[in-house]
Amino acid sequence: MTLLPRRLDQTCIEEFLSSFDNVLSDCDGVLWYGDTLLGQANEALNQLRALGKKIFYVTNNSTKSRDEYVAKCKRLGYIADKEEIVSSSYVMAQYLKQLDFNKKVYIIGMSGMTKELDDVGIGHSEVAPEPLTGHVFDLVDTIKLDPEVGAVAVGFDGHFSFPKIMRAASYLNNPNCLFICTNTDEKFPIENSSLIFPGTGCLVKCVEVVAERPPVVMGKPSEKMFSVISDKHQLKPSRTLMIGDRCNTDILFGKNCGLHTLVVLSGVTTMKDLEDWADSTDEEKHKLLADYYLPELGDLVSLLNNRNIQ
Amino acid sequence: MTLLPRRLDQTCIEEFLSSFDNVLSDCDGVLWYGDTLLGQANEALNQLRALGKKIFYVTNNSTKSRDEYVAKCKRLGYIADKEEIVSSSYVMAQYLKQLDFNKKVYIIGMSGMTKELDDVGIGHSEVAPEPLTGHVFDLVDTIKLDPEVGAVAVGFDGHFSFPKIMRAASYLNNPNCLFICTNTDEKFPIENSSLIFPGTGCLVKCVEVVAERPPVVMGKPSEKMFSVISDKHQLKPSRTLMIGDRCNTDILFGKNCGLHTLVVLSGVTTMKDLEDWADSTDEEKHKLLADYYLPELGDLVSLLNNRNIQ
Numbered sequence: 034m035t036l037l038p039r040r041l042d043q044t045c046i047e048e049f050l051s052s053f054d055n056v057l058s059d060c061d062g063v064l065w066y067g068d069t070l071l072g073q074a075n076e077a078l079n080q081l082r083a084l085g086k087k088i089f090y091v092t093n094n095s096t097k098s099r100d101e102y103v104a105k106c107k108r109l110g111y112i113a114d115k116e117e118i119v120s121s122s123y124v125m126a127q128y129l130k131q132l133d134f135n136k137k138v139y140i141i142g143m144s145g146m147t148k149e150l151d152d153v154g155i156g157h158s159e160v161a162p163e164p165l166t167g168h169v170f171d172l173v174d175t176i177k178l179d180p181e182v183g184a185v186a187v188g189f190d191g192h193f194s195f196p197k198i199m200r201a202a203s204y205l206n207n208p209n210c211l212f213i214c215t216n217t218d219e220k221f222p223i224e225n226s227s228l229i230f231p232g233t234g235c236l237v238k239c240v241e242v243v244a245e246r247p248p249v250v251m252g253k254p255s256e257k258m259f260s261v262i263s264d265k266h267q268l269k270p271s272r273t274l275m276i277g278d279r280c281n282t283d284i285l286f287g288k289n290c291g292l293h294t295l296v297v298l299s300g301v302t303t304m305k306d307l308e309d310w311a312d313s314t315d316e317e318k319h320k321l322l323a324d325y326y327l328p329e330l331g332d333l334v335s336l337l338n339n340r341n342i343q
Numbered sequence: 344m345t346l347l348p349r350r351l352d353q354t355c356i357e358e359f360l361s362s363f364d365n366v367l368s369d370c371d372g373v374l375w376y377g378d379t380l381l382g383q384a385n386e387a388l389n390q391l392r393a394l395g396k397k398i399f400y401v402t403n404n405s406t407k408s409r410d411e412y413v414a415k416c417k418r419l420g421y422i423a424d425k426e427e428i429v430s431s432s433y434v435m436a437q438y439l440k441q442l443d444f445n446k447k448v449y450i451i452g453m454s455g456m457t458k459e460l461d462d463v464g465i466g467h468s469e470v471a472p473e474p475l476t477g478h479v480f481d482l483v484d485t486i487k488l489d490p491e492v493g494a495v496a497v498g499f500d501g502h503f504s505f506p507k508i509m510r511a512a513s514y515l516n517n518p519n520c521l522f523i524c525t526n527t528d529e530k531f532p533i534e535n536s537s538l539i540f541p542g543t544g545c546l547v548k549c550v551e552v553v554a555e556r557p558p559v560v561m562g563k564p565s566e567k568m569f570s571v572i573s574d575k576h577q578l579k580p581s582r583t584l585m586i587g588d589r590c591n592t593d594i595l596f597g598k599n600c601g602l603h604t605l606v607v608l609s610g611v612t613t614m615k616d617l618e619d620w621a622d623s624t625d626e627e628k629h630k631l632l633a634d635y636y637l638p639e640l641g642d643l644v645s646l647l648n649n650r651n652i653q
Contacts, residue, residue, distance in 0.1 A: 067480070164474045169501030170377065173533055173540065191479030191505045195541065198503075202530070202539040220512070220553050223483055229512040230483065231505065231553040239549035243530050243541040 036311040036319055038296055038326040046336045049325060052293055053274040056081055057119075057262070059253075060092040060102075062222050062278035062300020063330055065109055071299050073331030075110035080337050088117055089262055091275075093216035093252035093282060095122040095188035095233065098148035119262050121215035121252035122149040125186055127261050128213070128251060129155055136183025139204050141190045141197050141236065146215070156181070162192040163200075172199055184211035187240055187248065189233045198240060205244035212244060216252030218282060222300050253277075253286035276330065278302055280310075280321035287323070294323035297330050346621040346629055348606055348636040356646045359635060362603055363584040366391055367429075367572070369563075370402040370412075372532050372588035372610020373640055375419055381609050383641030385420035390647050398427055399572055401585075403526035403562035403592060405432040405498035405543065408458035429572050431525035431562035432459040435496055437571050438523065438561060439465055446493025449514050451500045451507050451546065456525070466491070472502040473510075482509055494521035497550055497558065499543045508550060515554035522554060526562030528592060532610050563587075563596035586640065588612055590620075590631035597633070604633035607640050 041049055056078070058064060064074045082088050090102060090113060097105070099118040106113035122142075126149035129138070138157040140146050150157045158179070167175070176199060185201045204210050218232035241247055251257055262268060270291035277283020278300025287294035296302055307326065310318040327333060351359060366388070368374060374384045392398050400412060400423060407415070409428040416423035432452075436459040439448070448467040450456050460467045468489070477485070486509060495511045514520045528542035551557055561567055572578060580601035587593020588610025597604035606612055617636065620628040637643065 162474065164472065164504070165501045172501075173536060173538055176538060178537065191475045191482075193503075193505050193508075194474070195501045195503050198541045198545060199538065202541055202545075203537060206537065206539050219555065226483060227488065227513060227516065228483055228486060228509065229516050229553060231508045231512055235508060235512075235549045235552040238552045239545045242545040242548045243539060245529065 036322050037307055038294075038323045041295065041325040041327050041333070041336065043336060043339055045325075046340055050084065053086065053272050055087045055089070055266075055268045055273040057089045057091040057259075057273060057275045057287075057292070058330075059275075059277035059279070059283045060090055061094060063276055063297050064090075064111065065105075066222070066224060066299075070109045071331065072329050073334045074329065077330045077333040077337070079110075079112055080334065082112060087266070087268075088112075089119055089266075090117055091119045091253070091258060091262070093121045093218055093233070095120065095125075095145050095215035095252075096143045097145045099123055100148075101145070119258060120145065120149070121258070122146045122188065124251040124258050124261050125188075125213060125215060126150050126153045126155065128249075128257060129153070129184065134184065134211070137179060137181040138184045138186050139179070139182045139200060140186050140188070141193065141201055141240070142186065142188030142215070143190060146186060146188050158182070160190070163194055163196045164192075165195050169195065172196055176200060176203070178203055182210065184213060185240070186213045186215070187233070187237045188215035190236060193236050193239075198243065201240045202243040205240070205246065212240075212246060212248040214248040214250055216282070217250055218252075218279070222278075253282040254289055255286070256289050258286065259290040259292075280306070280323070284321055284323045288320050295325045295327065296323035297327050299329040346632050347617055348633045351605065351635040351637050351643070351646065353646060353649055355635075356650055360394065363396065363582055365397045365399070365576075365578045365583040367399045367401040367569075367583060367585045367597075367602070368640075369585075369587040369589070369593045370400055371404060373586055373607050374400075374421065375415075376532070376534060376609075380419045381641065382639050383644045384639065387640045387643040387647070389420075389422055390644065392422060394647075397576070397578075398422075399429055400427055401429045401563070401568060401572070403431045403528055403543070405430065405435075405455050405525035405562075406453045407455045409433055410458075411455070426575075429568060430455065430459070431568070432456045432498065434561040434568050434571050435498075435523060435525060436460050436463045436465065438559075438567060439463070439494065444494060444521070447489060447491040448494045448496050449489070449492045449510060450496050450498070451503065451511055451550070452496065452498030452525070453500060456496060456498050468492070470500070472504070473506045474502070474504050475506055479505065482506055486510060486513070488513055492520065494523060495550070496523045496525070497543070497547045498525035500546060503546050503549075508553065511550045512553040515550070515556065522550075522556060522558040524558040524560055526592070527560055528562075528589065532588075563592040564599055565596070566599050568596065569600040569602075590616070590633070594631055594633045598630050605635045605637065606633035607637050609639035
């Protein structure tokens with residue numbers, strides 16, 4: 034018996050379709066690549082919707098607000114409603130709201146985070162560049178902490194800087210200060226480049242090392258992301274499919290939450306990865322293996338169309 | 344039997360002094376605190392020198408060159424010679440020289456690192472701020488990698504930034520590119536402040552997470568620092584004392600290298616820490632316990648003076 038995900042094809046399409054009512058789809062690497070639509074992924078997702086499946090867009094990306102995601106979905110040909118967007122920034126705001134958090138949040142991040150906090154009426158620091166301007170040791174005299182801050186939230190921030198690390202670590206020196214992060218993705222996929230684009234995970238780990246304690250993670254593979262959706266929309270895990278391209282977040286998230294899983298190879302994960310994990314004696318690696326795989330989500334379109342012909 | 348370090352006092356001073364010929368002393372938190380002399384530490388170290396002990400200044404701090412360290416020592420009343428200064432930047436340069444490294448080093452750090460590389464004739468990138476100026480995703484088009492770079496070295500850098508992380512991670516995507524760091528200290532001690540001053544360790548970890556591989560560490564607790572000194576000065580570990588204030592670097596380094604160890608409580612480590620580690624069932628914690636302790640190094644002066652009176 035192989036542990037490899039089954040290739041989704043015409044022979045198993047009916048079984049696959051009958052196994053779920055709800056679809057959670059990761060975005061970058063599955064639906065698009067930066068600002069470029071990925072093949073016929075929009076058509077595939079819209080056809081699932083036409084079959085009566087509930088669709089949710091589930092992303093660890095914290096840089097955009099849900100409204101901005103709806104706009105992006107529409108621009109790339111996806112049907113989408115604000116209620117269907119579940120971003121790590123949104124989950125962060127819901128998490129703090131559930132805690133009745135009434136202090137301020139110090140943010141390392143972008144406007145996607147502040148807009149979601151504004152939506153639930155939670156105060157926060159402004160997001161802006163804070164480069165080192167004088168001598169680094171002068172920061173001891175120049176940095177003033179805001180006594181209202183009761184949480185540090187770290188998300189993606191291209192203006193990550195030493196003064197910001199110092200502020201975050203100093204707030205977190207108070208053991209009552211919450212420490213949360215949007216996600217721990219190590220890097221973003223970049224096509225056709227020898228460059229590596231760092232992800233939020235490396236910024237989070239930087240703060241974690243100096244704070245000497247781990248953050249509460251909002252994004253996949255944390256189950257928090259599913260509980261926010263399922264509490265609101267009463268989704269049964271056993272009737273829900275998770276689609277993703279990054280196995281240590283998307284697929285592990287699906288497994289952690291008891292969902293069906295489909296991995297697409299249009300992003301981070303390669304066929305070689307799947308083979309290596311299936312061959313591994315490390316059971317942790319087996320958790321990264323989805324039920325099904327497809328080269329890309331758009332491949333579903335012909336499977337659905339041929340089904341209608343038969 | 345307690346595992347606690349023995350308090351160095353008049354009853355054991357002779358046994359202590361006769362156990363070593365060489366002294367390796369950490370600097371910040373032992374000899375000084377930023378730019379302030381720590382009590383009579385200079386007098387203590389100079390007296391040990393007068394007793395015929397060889398003295399070495401062993402620091403993980405990578406920001407200053409050895410010449411700058413000599414100047415600082417002298418300013419604070421320590422006798423010092425360039426050959427006695429062993430900084431993590433110096434060890435880095437020696438390490439690369441021993442490897443016959445003939446490419447360029449991409450540096451996240453300060454001039455302490457570039458000056459030591461200049462001293463051994465190894466090429467490197469310039470150290471300068473590189474803040475994000477445009478949109479973060481434009482970095483994919485604007486960052487050009489230098490094909491001559493064959494190593495990434497991370498040290499303390501107050502101008503740590505996202506573009507620098509991206510450069511380092513991109514160079515390290517080539518498995519032949521060396522990855523080294525000066526040290527992994529999580530933070531610097533700051534007196535009388537609620538602020539936390541981040542150390543090199545958090546910057547290193549940030550790059551490590553996105554590079555997905557660990558660096559070779561130059562500084563304490565790595566044994567590399569001792570081998571550079573002992574190769575040059577033929578020091579016997581069993582005749583060498585390590586003095587430090589940070590147990591997970593200084594004292595662990597001493598233990599790793601088979602040295603005698605003295606912890607002073609004028610920096611990072613507290614008496615409470617020592618008690619907790621001695622009580623712990625975790626044997627890793629026991630490795631942090633020195634042979635002797637003193638509240639501060641200057642306390643040695645009265646022990647040495649009373650000895651002369653007796």
